[in-house]
Amino acid sequence: MSKVRGRFAPSPTGEMHLGNAWTALLAWLQVRRRGGVMVLRIEDLDPDRSRPIFTAKLLDDMRWLGLDWDEGPDVGGPFGPYRQDERRDRYEAAVAKLTAAGLVYPCYCSRAELHSAASAPHAGEREFVYPGTCRKLGSVQAEKVRQAGRRPALRLRVPDINISFIDGVHGTVTQNLAAACGDFIIRRSDGVHAYQLAVVVDDGAMGITHVLRGDDLLASTPRQLLLYRLLGLTAPFFTHVPLLCGMDGHRLSKRQKDLSLAALRARGVSPRAIVGYLAWKACLLPEYRPAAPAELIAAFDEKVLPAGPIAVPDDLADFLHKGE
Numbered sequence: 001m002s003k004v005r006g007r008f009a010p011s012p013t014g015e016m017h018l019g020n021a022w023t024a025l026l027a028w029l030q031v032r033r034r035g036g037v038m039v040l041r042i043e044d045l046d047p048d049r050s051r052p053i054f055t056a057k058l059l060d061d062m063r064w065l066g067l068d069w070d071e072g073p074d075v076g077g078p079f080g081p082y083r084q085d086e087r088r089d090r091y092e093a094a095v096a097k098l099t100a101a102g103l104v105y106p107c108y109c110s111r112a113e114l115h116s117a118a119s120a121p122h123a124g125e126r127e128f129v130y131p132g133t134c135r136k137l138g139s140v141q142a143e144k145v146r147q148a149g150r151r152p153a154l155r156l157r158v159p160d161i162n163i164s165f166i167d168g169v170h171g172t173v174t175q176n177l178a179a180a181c182g183d184f185i186i187r188r189s190d191g192v193h194a195y196q197l198a199v200v201v202d203d204g205a206m207g208i209t210h211v212l213r214g215d216d217l218l219a220s221t222p223r224q225l226l227l228y229r230l231l232g233l234t235a236p237f238f239t240h241v242p243l244l245c246g247m248d249g250h251r252l253s254k255r256q257k258d259l260s261l262a263a264l265r266a267r268g269v270s271p272r273a274i275v276g277y278l279a280w281k282a283c284l285l286p287e288y289r290p291a292a293p294a295e296l297i298a299a300f301d302e303k304v305l306p307a308g309p310i311a312v313p314d315d316l317a318d319f320l321h322k323g324e
Helices: 018-033 052-065 088-100 111-118 139-147 195-205 215-231 261-266 271-281 293-299 316-323
Strands: 005-008 037-040 104-107 153-156 162-167 171-176 184-187 210-214 237-241
Touching (some): 005 210, 018 052, 052 261, 088 104, 088 153, 153 215, 195 215, 261 316
Parallel strands (some): 005 037
Antiparallel strands (some): 104 153, 162 171
């Protein structure tokens, strides 16, 4: 498949905020700059947090911004369905393939035990390295745990190897998987498949060639590349863009209601103002001015994208109003 295929894959767990709009716009521009196909996929794997109402609002916000898609949950396409909740059989097939290859084992560690492991000396700053407790569990011990009523998660056996890739913003990235994360979960104890597995299965099946997303996912990319390799899938070209953050340095989240697109719309901020502001922060415009996504296609270039976090003022709506 030679044609460029990119995607925006949000989770419908809250209202779309400025940080979501940032990655959606840049992913859209990356694809449109290359004359490619844009895919919208709804990552509603988590049944406890995903809500259909947020999916509907997300589609509305995307259209309001001027971002369209060629394949998605509402328009269909050759690689559907485009909601992860409807693709669980595919994830289970991948689990079965990895299990048949002897690469998966059940993990009975409780949350308390994992928390304890996260506080151990081998823990990293951002996530702990699983110590392999259940990898060494014998069949007799495992049976005792099962009889005690614990339901296992499934972990992938991670080899002690270095995995390298070239990122569109960060250049060459190399990580030793055993040291960085250890054996990681591919299916939770409640039966929900892990993001790491689902995103690889979906991007591989949908022929995605380019993935642009936030750099909070940069560290998890090597384990996804391992899964691509083990499942015999072709990995895409990755670009991890910096996160938008508040003036306090913390990343924007759906909890910051004032910077949701719904709140900005309610205050009379236009979609052109938001898009122009984001393009300016992405170094696609020399100064802030309102703009539509289509006006920015020719200017898009991964090489000019900033590498560090981008601070957003608390009074963003006032700033945008002044510039219109």
